[in-house]
Amino acid sequence: MHKPKAPSKKLQFSTAKTLETQPPKRPAPRAKLPKRSKIALFFIGLFALLTIAAAGILGSYAVFQYRYNAVPDGEQRSVVVDVPRGTGLSSMAERLENDGLITSAFIFKFVHKIEGREAGLKAGEFEIKLPASMKSVYEQLANGKPIQYGFTVPEGRTTAQIIAKLNAAQKLTGQITDSPPEGRLLPETYLYMRGDSRQSVVDQMRIAQDKTIDALWDNRAPDLPFTTKREAIILASIVEKETGLDGERARVAAVFVNRLRRGMRLESDPTIIYGISKGEILLGRDGRQRGLRRSEIDLKTDWNTYQIDGLPLTPIANPGKAAIAAVLNPPVSNDLFFVADGTGGHAFAGTYDEHVRNVAQWRKIERDRALGGP
Template sequence: MAGHVAKPRTKQAAKDQAAKAKSRRKLIHFGVAFVVLVTTIWAMVFLLGPGPNSDTGETRYFMVEDGDVMSRIGGRLKEEGLVNSAVGFRLAVLLSGTSGTLKTGEYEIPSRATPGQIVKILIRGEGVKRMIVFPEGWSVNQIYTRLNANPYLTGELPPPPPEGSLNPSTYPFQRGDSRASLVKQMQASHKTLLDALWLQRAPDLPFNNKNEALILASIVEKETGLTEERPRVAAVFVNRLRAGMKLQSDPTIIYGITKGAPLGRKIFKSDLENPHAWNTYVISGLPPTPIANPGKDAIKAVLNPPKTRELFFVADGTGGHAFAETYGEHQKNVARWRAWRAYQESNKAITQGGK
């Protein structure tokens, strides 16, 4: 039996078969490349796109703690929904070329921020600036109460400084700042202010040093909340000191009772006669310490009071005061004040009775 002999392929057939094989390989390569491309695009979008909480449209806050490493920051960003992946955040850091330069602080992260944008925010180090306000005329106790109540400050407060040694103002701070550092800042600001104003004082004032000026400024601060009245009130007290008259300031009575907290009631006759060290109805001259932390305007008023002959003032019922040079004029002003107050109280009684 004769053996089977295969027909030899023609050159054209071989070429066609090779072309088909090459086409299949190209198709396979294209398919693989397409899958890789799609996967890469998806991965980049997922890793470097906005986090899962981006659809809320809300600005979020993120804290970089002192000592945080990159992996911890990425993990917390993922936990808080600000990035899709901690790996994506680290990839964004690497792409930025600034690995290891993220700064501690609290940061505002806008809605739909990408990991790359978040990296730029953390690199710039422009943390959220919060504000804490201390009104002029507050005591150290009141200031310490506000510092303690602020949830963004950290650490214990130092022992209370002397009354009047803190500059009441608005202070910026970042979350995590210490309460002690803010107190130190307020003390430094006060010293700078008082030193500068002391150099600009008028001659022949009836007190001998900065502390005495500060004591009088604290009384002026508590006597009126009107900036334009402070120089005139200061002049009255300066005139009284020069004349050897008692200051007779109601806020000094209150401070001796409450150490700066509101009294919560009217001043009684027994309060006027209470012989504590701050009662300027009893003592002559200045009390032993300031009764509050005065602001810049009160200190300036005391160090450069206008030249007047006024020795008395009393509330006028409009938020300001009526001033007088003589006791007789003062008594008329007091009578008008009492009549106004009686009228207000009677109207209040009528209104309450009609309810």
């Protein structure tokens, strides 16, 4: 029998080599997502993030609203808060927090910006009632009435005196750039807020006088011895300086109207003073108020009605409404003279002789007072 042949080594080698040279199997490639699916996943993720962020914001807003509406502990009191013109929400919030009026400037600003109320603050001074929530503080500033102050001008003050008083008013601002001439302002009480300009108050006074003279002029008496509104103001200013008594203005006005009608000089002492000092009090060497000197009575100026006919060149003060009304509708009277009577008023006379007697009585009163009498 033939023995089977052993496998050839060459053949074995060849077989092994064939097995070794076969390339390894690669894993099957993953299926790619369509482009639309990728976009959808992106937006799903973005929406989730936005939802989480919105939830965080809403949660924070709820906490902020709680603190915004919370009323802190404390005693009841009032404080005045000044909001200058042009103040923004951010700077105001910082001030309120620094002054202890709100607990958080950040929350104060955040809530108002979210709610679109950051431009709601008004300029002015406001009285804030405490303790108060941040919401209440804001509402008192945004909806409250600003504190107003009164500037009072007494009748018969000159324009220079009024301007000086305005310049001394500390809550007003700015310079008076358009100073009106004498007699163009109406004495009255005018309201203003802290930070208002001095010029705005002057403008109020000038407008008020225009309205007053316009209204009274249309109802003036016939046949007055003057023809213009300016002349009425000039005469009213003399009446204003001659008496401070409400009940006398009409009678004093009648005296001057009667004298003008007769061509008599007005002979008013305040017109002499205005020609000398522009309405300022005349002082002696001792610093006390003094009377007129003979040389001053004889001094001819554009205002001295002892030396000139008719009306002075300008008003000698700013007359009030009552004085203007008095010269436009004076009562029927025969009075041509008046002199002080020692009681703060005047004694009136229709004749010169009667006036002389009244003057003599006044001189006696002056002498008695100089000697220490009543």
